[in-house]
Amino acid sequence: MVVVPPSAHHHDTPGSPTLEIRNITKTYPGGTQALRGVTLSLRPGVVHGLVGANGAGKSTLIKIIAGAERPTTGELRWLGTSTDWRRPADAQSAGVAVVHQQSPVVPALSVLENVYLGNEATGLWRPQDRIAEFAALCARVAFVIDPHTIVAELSVGDRQMVSILRALAQNPALILLDEPTASISPAERAGVLGAARSLAASGVAVVFVSHFLNEIMQICDEVSVLRDGQLVDEFDAAGMSVERMVSGIVGNRLHAVEAFKPAHAIGEVVLDVRGLRSTSMGSVVDLEVRRGEIVGIAGLLGSGRTSLLKAIFGADRRVSGEVIVNGESISASPERAVAGGVAFVPEDRLSQGLIADWEIWRNTALADSRELSRRFGLIDIAKERALATRAQNDLGIVAPSIDAAVKDLSGGNAQKVVFAKWIYKTHHVLLLDEPTAGVDVAGKADLIKLIRDLAARGIGVLVVLSEFEELLSLVDRVVVLRHGAIEAEFRADDVSVAELTASVGGLA
Ligand SMILES: Nc1ncnc2c1ncn2[C@@H]1O[C@H](COP(=O)(O)OP(=O)(O)OP(=O)(O)O)[C@@H](O)[C@H]1O
Ligand SMILES: [Mg+2]
Structure with a gap:
């Protein structure tokens, strides 16, 4: 309109x-x-x-x-x-x-x-x-x-x-x-x-x-x-x-995203998606992400971006295909995916299990879902608190301390807490759906730096981001999704925002 x-x-x-x-x-x-x-x-x-x-x-x-x-x-x-x-x-x-x-x-x-x-x-x-x-x-x-x-x-x-x-x-x-x-x-x-x-x-x-x-x-x-x-x-x-x-x-806070991408090593394939289809996906997808690599998924609304991430994570029932993480086939269940070293930060973050009355640190500790903490016994409080402190610094979470209750945080800062829940607990693959939504200009720079650091430590990242300028400033490679199928692929350095926009719309 x-x-x-x-x-x-x-x-x-x-x-x-x-x-x-x-x-x-x-x-x-x-x-x-x-x-x-x-x-x-x-x-x-x-x-x-x-x-x-x-x-x-x-x-x-x-x-x-x-x-x-x-x-x-x-x-x-x-x-x-x-x-x-x-x-x-x-x-x-x-x-x-x-x-x-x-x-x-x-x-x-x-x-x-x-x-x-x-x-x-x-x-x-x-x-x-x-x-x-x-x-x-x-x-x-x-x-x-x-x-x-x-x-x-x-x-x-x-x-x-x-x-x-x-x-x-x-x-x-x-x-x-x-x-x-x-x-x-x-x-x-x-x-x-x-x-x-x-x-x-x-x-x-x-x-x-x-x-x-x-x-x-x-x-x-x-x-x-x-x-x-x-x-x-x-x-x-x-x-x-x-x-x-x-x-x-x-004000005088630093906010510039480094325009250049720090060079980082790209290793062996850590996520191998073969012939994958789920109940909510129209087509079959094949996709690889290597260690240290950040791969973007570009597509219009309804192109199946979120469905693809969910299918990989096992949150949607699989119709066919296989997901191999670090050499091992992961069956379609979020618990298996988490146990296999995969983390998923969904788009709809605020409905994803933040407990409003709990402190920041207790919320970030909850990441591996109740199912897992039950399996592994009690959580290590000192370790979890240290992790929350690290998250507060890395992500610039504005709060008096890690003991502040999540309900007392601003919207953007609560989002960062959900983010923190997941990202430190991933060993192999990080799936991100619109990671910068609701985050202010300075916070976006913090977030992009953090994602790059995780990749530099050998994690493979697959990210959906609707802002193409931001997407291209973050990723190494971008795949274009149309009607649930991968229709094109570019190296981020070889494609402009205009070309990508044309491609997702099926015009190029
Ligand atoms: N109920 C509350 N109790 C205590 N502190 C609160 C409460 N609600 C908000 N705050 C604090 O007040 C400050 C302003 O928060 P506010 O939600 O107004 O920010 P905002 O500008 O809307 O941010 P965002 O862009 O993240 O939504 C923050 O430091 C926040 O932690
Ligand atoms: Mg607000």
Whole structure:
């Protein structure tokens, strides 16, 4: 779909603010100062971008506006009047709708039920009463979907659109979108970005949080940059540039990814996939990864990238073929794969067994699944704590200590914990699905360095990454997947982003 560009006109006639945020601070119990005196205004028809590193305070600000957290000091003024929202329902009835970073759609229910459940103040409703209303909501954001589809069957991108529809069903004056595009493919992002623009065009005030600065450039009328809980820069469309955002976000933190790839030795074949097909794959795949090699999988949404990783890991039932790791055939079960030295960091990381109330170190210790720790007896606490400390350094996990509970971490930092669970326990093969989703610009550089270090230690890496520029900066070789089959293969040094884009689309 076409993304409507920011309008140049509303700055001439700025409406009076929908919400004024005045000198807000937030100190969490435990002492973390997440916000330190933030002041900004949100106006009708304006898309306000909010950027900042993992842990900068973006979600905290969103939660305060949504009534889910209360500010420690400061004032919120809604349509000119001071307010004190004590719970989400207060903000909601005033006209604030939010799509949270970890958006809870209910997979077992239909699209229609997800959109209207919980928006129902009282009584029963019959789905058929809402069909016309639902169609009107969809039209507002140019989204097409059968309302009776079960959400479990939808792609992550469509689920995100369902969350947006649900927020929209409240007919809000202000809508808060906290990283709505973090884990969806570039192709699906256009729908979400277009939705944000059309909401603003209909007079809603929009807050848009993203680590993808090109998206901010594309749809925001103005931007606020948060660093360590402080507003360090603000500008409108005219003053906006990626460079300015990056320097505001990272401050004096180092962030450059080394442009050159350190030379590393590539050894014997460590992962040999022969004639593999699984229940969710359309074709048979043959693929080899060598020790020290980083191989990328490029493909469009639905090309079978995730299915291929799952089939290798044994998470999907195999129809045919064989997976040989370090010379040994691994039968199709995740436990066997783990025991054979394979690790898989899935795309949908936040649902992958983080225990929110547990400390960071206990979560990273849990990697080999309960099944394995039961088999091998008690865990070695000192060793596990040392590993968590190492992960905190390697990945730049922002937290007071490894004893912090995962529920108190920012979204991006919680993702890094899931990552840490797996990567240190792999001996032979590392499978990664969208490893940089939700991670800020500086964190991406840390992550890429870490993946390279693991490869340099002789691990074979197979990685799915939708951002082709990032993919090519990481991998040695890239295979192109179309309809579940490998259709092309390039050395990373021999292919451009444009050529790869053409190839995944079947144009080259
Ligand atoms: N419930 C909580 N209890 C204690 N500390 C918290 C809590 N929620 C967040 N924090 C801390 O507050 C700070 C800001 O977190 P916040 O979630 O607002 O960051 P963010 O900018 O949204 O980051 P990300 O890009 O990773 O989502 C972090 O240091 C985080 O660990
Ligand atoms: Mg966040």
